[in-house]
Amino acid sequence: MIRDKRRLDPETGQVREPVAPAAEEPEVAGGDDNAFAGDVGQALPGDGQDEAPAAEGDGEHPDTQLAADRLEDLRRLQAEYVNYKRRVDRDRARDRETGAATVVEALLPVLDDLHMAKEHGELAEGPLLAIAEKLEATLGRFGVERLGAVGEVFDPAVHEALMHLPEADLPEGATETTIVQVMQPGFKVGDRVVRAARVAVADPA
Template structure:
């Protein structure tokens, strides 16, 4: 026995049998392929390696852009500036409305004061007629209606006998001394004064008595 035969005794010899299943066509060409009975080691064809899950197909999140933070800060700064501008414009508009309302009220008061000032001589005639007892009959009704109408516009009469003398509201046309007073006092009223709201429309003409 040869050495080669000794080596082959310890190894299993796999025999390969090839069967030719090709058919001969009438034109002399063969069809089909030889079939081998030899099976690949491992009992089947190796499947192609498939990529592992989670590798190669995963989409990575985009990295933040370097200039995004600066752009966001610039937008916040611009928003703050616009907010301050809006607040300033709102405050200016509120002040404008207050000023317009105040001017409108002052203009209306001046107009009303001008009309009432024109009626003051009529009211003086009514006062004189009342002092002399001539305010009777239909004339008294008209006088009362006129006085009530002017009062609705804020016209208020002042100046009565015995009132303390106030140089800001009274105009003294006569002076005298008296032991019956302890301070300058209006002892006679020649013409009543009138106010319209906080505005002095006309001072009262009075005679003043001072202490002796």
């Protein structure tokens, strides 16, 4: 197309009014697979530029593992405390028995004298009898137990036979070796024998 751009009309000699150029229609890309849609720089859906959200790790959360570790520590401390308490209770009972046994060993001469006095009838009545009974009651509160009595079956674990009397009278119905005389009573504290009872025994006929 040829446009006459002269400002003067060659026929009339007048100045021509400028004619506004016709607006050109934008070219539309037709059917191009690589064409953009929308603003420049905006990625098309499905072009592979959208980032997928980061997947969470398969491992446990750190707080969960920390809680498990603390629980295991607590269980271990509790087990240690239970074992400690058992050991302390056992040692306390053993120390108590040891202390009581030490006292009984120191009082053995006094207890033997009281036993001999009772055998000879000197503790039938009076203040001395009350003192002897209070002493034995006090020792009993600490787990002290007297060993040896006439008529008991002889037990070598807690009795010591000093004499064997074949002609001694036994309790009716006795079928085992039996104590017929107590020369010195024995004493034990808990399972600990402080002194075995020294006795005379006899066998059934």
